[in-house]
Amino acid sequence: MSGVRSDGGVGTEQEHPPAPAVIELDDLGFSYPDGHRALEGITLRIEAGERVAILGPNGAGKSTLCLHLNGILEATEGTVSVCGLPIFRADDVKEIRRRVGVVFQDPDDMLFMPTVEADVAFGPSNLGLPEEEVRARVERALLAVGMGGWEAAPRTTSPSGRKSGPQPPRS
Ligand SMILES: Nc1ncnc2c1ncn2[C@@H]1O[C@H](COP(=O)(O)OP(=O)(O)OP(=O)(O)O)[C@@H](O)[C@H]1O
Ligand SMILES: [Mg+2]
Secondary structure, three states, rough: OOOOOOOOEOOOOOOOOOOOEEEEEEEEEEOOOOOEEEEEEEEEEEOOOOOOOOEEEEEEOOHHHHHOOOOOOOOEEEEEEEEEEEEHHHHHHHHHHHHOOOOOOOOOHHHOOOOOHHHHHHHHHHOOOOOHHHHHHHHHHHHHHHOOOOOOEEHHHHHOOOOOOOOOOOO
């Protein structure tokens, strides 16, 4: 099949539709259950590979916006799509949560299992992965951040207490 490429040239390759944006917000609005209107008319498109910082004063709505990106909060107006998947469909939300991670502002909201290993395993376990795969992912993740050897440490004595530069506890 022939066609005209976006650069104006005539090609013989099959035309592909443009890839969907990684994140697409269209006229997003959100009110908390107490009626507080935190977001209004947010339209934003983030392409693959882009790094975007969202800046604003305390209470501007940054956290509220981020919590919409994997369905923790549900838009009261407008739409949120991730890689072309609309976030309101239950099946899509499951897939979107595999792709979009949210790191909470307060580490004590994020880390709550008794040991470092159990805490890191919480996410992959909830994806329903086999135990062996969960263990392999935990090991890889801890090594990647210089925390190999911390697996059995009580969570309360490690990352939330020592947020950087950890040394494995002596056995
Ligand atoms: N659970 C809630 N119920 C009602 N209003 C809320 C709730 N959480 C946040 N808000 C309000 O929504 C608005 C946006 O809050 P949000 O936490 O998203 O702001 P933020 O930009 O992340 O602020 P910060 O810089 O302090 O983290 C604020 O006015 C806040 O008081
Ligand atoms: Mg915030």
